[in-house]
Amino acid sequence: MAHSSTTKQSNISLSNCGYSKVLDIISNKWTALVIYAMENGKIRYGEMLRRVEGISKKMFTQTVRKLERDGLVQRHIIPTVPLSVEYSLTTLGETLLQPMKxxxxxxxxxxxxxxxxxxxxxxxxxxxxxxxxxxx
Known part of the structure; x- marks a missing residue:
């Protein structure tokens, strides 16, 4: 017996959909660019700002902090005077490169x-x- 549309359960929802969860992570336009900037390994803060055209310092900081929180990026502090900061993708972050490419x-x-x-x-x-x- 066929189910009517009113009794059929939804199999697509924002809370359970793997696509929407991934898009929530990478949907910001800056996120993809920041990830691409790190695809060849560690990159310094200033170099990253130069490579990602149009990103402000504030937006860059927000983006890498979100990616760091999500476990996709790690920050490395280099004890120089003044301090230097480098960013790189984590192993988890590297797994995003292929689908993004x-x-x-x-x-x-x-x-x-x-x-x-x-x-x-x-x-x-x-x-x-x-x-x-x-x-x-």
């Missing part, structure tokens, strides 16, 4: 199509177009 590759191969689809959609559904009234 695959997403980056998907973007390189397909993002042009996404842009084209957006342009097509926007031109079809802008005020004044004959289809615009059909979206509710």
């Amino acid at each position: 695959e997403l980056r590759q998907w973007g390189r191969e397909n993002y042009t199509q996404v842009v084209e689809a957006r342009v097509k959609y926007d031109s079809a559904y802008t005020p004044g177009s004959h289809e615009a009234g059909s979206i509710n």
Whole structure:
């Protein structure tokens, strides 16, 4: 006997979905860039700021602290005068590199199509177009 849609239990939820949990970790635009900056090993604070174009000191600090809290990044303090700080991916953080590289590759191969689809959609559904009234 088939179940009705009202008795069917949801198998997709924010609290149980592995995808949403991972996206919660890496969805910030700076997170991916910071992780990529560390893909070749330890990197100093100043070098990281230079490599990640457009990131402010405040946003960088927030991003690496979140990644450190999640166990993906470790901070190394070098006892120099003044103190130097280096960051690197943990073993857990390194496991994110491959799936992130695959997403980056998907973007390189397909993002042009996404842009084209957006342009097509926007031109079809802008005020004044004959289809615009059909979206509710």
